[in-house]
Each structure stands twice: as structure tokens, then as C-alpha cells.
Ligand SMILES: [Zn+2]
């Protein structure tokens with residue numbers, strides 16, 4: 096067996112997490128959980144399909160999409176809100192926000208000082224019941240600010 100690049104979880108550890116979340120354990124679900132866990136997060140469905148394929152398992156995009164939907168429903172995965180046009184997913188650990196660079200489009204985690212949902216309550220209780228507030232911080236990341244091409 097070859098070693099993973101990032102020290103990962105064993106199949107058994109992933110299977111336990113799926114079971115704890117009330118999900119049936121399948122080979123494809125374990126594969127999708129693994130690439131999400133071993134990446135830095137913020138993966139699109141297409142990227143997940145590619146990463147799983149790179150490990151020698153090929154699943155149709157729809158299969159991966161359905162697995163992500165199950166994981167979201169079970170609270171295993173969260174959707175990182177990084178603006179329009181891109182649905183990005185990551186393992187749901189501590190609740191956090193995102194910083195999106197206007198220049199390179201990189202997505203960075205921003206720790207949430209509260210650490211649970213919802214961390215912001217609007218001053219308008221007549222709208223409805225708020226269960227989540229995810230904030231997108233926008234600006235220019237350090238890598239882009241220090242690049243010689245960046246103009247201020
Ligand atoms: Zn940048």
C-alpha cells in the first residue's frame with residue numbers, strides 16, 4: 096500500500112464517522128470523504144470527482160453530487176459560501192467564515208469568534224428564524240498584495 100501525501104484516516108476510521116452520522120458505509124462514500132478530509136477544503140464537485148479518480152476510483156459526477164448532498168444532510172460536510180457560481184464543500188468541523196481574494200480567487204478560512212451557528216442575529220426578529228449566518232470577507236490576499244504585479 097502506498098502512503099497518502101497528507102496523513103489520512105484509515106478506511107475504518109472513515110467508516111466510523113459515516114456510521115456515527117447515521118449513514119450507510121459504501122466504497123464511494125468512503126472515497127469522497129477521504130479526498131475532502133485530505134484536502135485543505137473548498138472543493139467543487141468536479142474537483143472531488145478528479146481527486147477520487149486520481150486515486151483509481153471513477154464515479155460519475157452525479158454519484159459524487161448525491162454523496163455530497165447526503166453528507167450535507169447528515170452534517171458531515173458544510174458548503175463554503177465563496178460567492179456566486181461556485182459551490183465548494185469541506186468537512187464540517189469548527190464553524191467558520193471565508194475570505195475570498197479578488198485577484199486570484201483563493202478561498203481562505205476565517206475563524207468564527209463564536210464558533211457555532213448562527214453567530215450573527217439580525218435585529219429583525221419578524222423575518223423568520225435564522226439558523227445560519229455565513230460571511231464572505233473580500234479583499235486581496237497576502238500573496239497577491241506582495242506580488243510585483245499588484246498595484247495599489
Ligand atoms: Zn490572491
Ligand SMILES: [Zn+2]
Pocket residue numbers: 136137175185191192193203204
Ligand atoms: Zn472553509
